Amino acid sequence: MTVRRGIGWLIVIAASLVVGVWSYAVANAKRAPSRALVVAAPMSGTAKASVAYNSFAARSAKNAKADVSREETELANAAYRSEPLSAPALGILAVSMTNAEQAQKRQALLDLAGKINRRNMLVNNELIKAAALRGDDRTFFTWLSRVMLTGNEAKTTYGAAMADATAREGTVAALAPIIGPRPKWTDYYWSLVVRRPASLINAARLRLAVAGAPWRQTDIAATDKRLLQELVRYGHLDAGYELASGLGLRDKNAKGAGANLLRNGNFGSVPDLAPFDWQLSSIGSLGASIDSRGKTLLISAIGGARAPAAQQLLRLSPGKYVVDWELSANGELSRETLFARISCAEGGAKYGAPRIDLADPSHPKTVTVSGAGCNWYWFAIDVEIPDSAAGVDVHLKQISLKPAPSDRGVSGGSDGEN
Template structure:
């Protein structure tokens, strides 16, 4: 009979328990859990009944290491040291009991222990695929908390199997973006060294930028090791188009639409801007920090056909919302190698867009334009081979209103 009990304590616990022969601890615990589980299918918030808890207590007396029995007993215990001690010890017995894990998460949240909260969420994510979406969402929401970065770094640092789902979720939580950027920079450092730039990094950078959190976005750029020294004096990243953009908008942000697109050819080292009739908007842009003063924009450009002076323009505009600043005149981009001066007026604005804009009439022919380089530098720096733009294209290269 004992053999029957042992062989059926999992698949038919009620029958095994009814026999009355030992060992009955596991059978009792499983029987109580089965009836409780059936009820939670109809009501996920259902609590264990008195009879289920009594059966679990009897199982615990017979089998003190039964995590199944403890998962029904612990939630009924009053808050206090005894409950916390038993919960902690039960957590050492198993990582796969979802009820124990949920209780660990809830208890850690109540006492404000972020380290334990994220650790138990992580364990649950690794052992319960059914709850993965809910747990990842909870972790993404909790990333906004003060202290979350320090608590999450050792959890995300080893790049667990669910980390991709986490980054996908956290970029959709505006309140969590700042801490998410700090966390991403933290796991890029030793000992984790997650240095590969992913699409989620790009979404995170753009998300911060769209919310006007430029300093945080730039800190992410630096934290990922992308802020390279620019010995040429060019304030723009990759002005010679030697690589694909890694983290816009501090690298080139390229347009992709039905009428307007831009791409970088690493082999030929150029930026191709391709537009058809009716195209309007930026083809490529980059965010740059500029102080008030005089600057010089340089470029080298060729095109598939003659370009009207109003077709291709460079614009420098304050990126910070609500900031009042005198208008900076756009610069008409003529073919050939040119340089044009412009000035950043006195203001509190620090972050500016440098954009290459296209404007084509609906019935106009399309255009393919090739930039060999674009540079932005304080006035007086470099550019000995550049020539001023002819006056017909704007005074000193600056287009009229």
């Protein structure tokens, strides 16, 4: 299992690292140490190590499977004899040891070189590969982290590898102690991982881990909101809800048969964790915002607007529910321009309930939610303004969804404020 996982890690990082790992070294090949080959004066140990290192780097950039040449090994040996703490020399010597019986000595040289210089890309890459082959997840991510601190190019190359590797088994336990203290690359990592569908589930688990003790990273960042959106987009609704709850999703009135199943139904707070709180529209023809001091949802639409002004996800069981609301508008609100809609959020399922016309002065309304095969539903406040109609401004003071008195046993998984 360990060997299989280690090979998996190597597959994950290979594409990211083959091109990028030698970029620094190849650039350095034109510096003074390389020119020492054509100078009559004898080279120092540092120059010999640099020549061997840059020569191997240039060849490896063209052929990732290149072996260390005899000349490069001789230069590295000579450098090591005069300067035994030369990281380039140690790295070349270690890479030249390809026999199984040399594995222990090879690892010892790499470990020593890593302690001497954390910026040596050859050594770093070999230590990362060795940790992957051993299945040592903690060391694998520790070295990725250290390398990412050496510069922007390394951060870009290895950050992509880390984001890809987040999808693999064992990531959360290994990466949480590394990202928990918030290294400098933390925000960059989150910006990458939210764009990788295969890594979303583990990214959510990791985010929950660092929100807990001892790190307490509980502030909600833009990448947290993006992670929630992507989890929902790819159908990971349970994982999204668990993440939102762990980041402080408000569940105040969960008790009682008459509880409002809509979260923030009185619009008393600005939502941070959409779509498990209100997800508000902001498009050219339609905009919605919450005035938390006035406890009002403000909807402004012009002719041609046809979209949800606000919506949220909630868990519902099939049964009868009562929808009630309180609103005002700038003038008379035409019928069939503002609706409440309940529809299944899982895949292509068509379950839900008939739409409710919120311009109807007669309410509350009782609706029946169908679909035993659906757990998650959208509750949306839809706007439909004819193209030729004037615009409308609506102030919604509150909206509620409660089990009907005859269906008090019906459960809902999103509990908000009345």
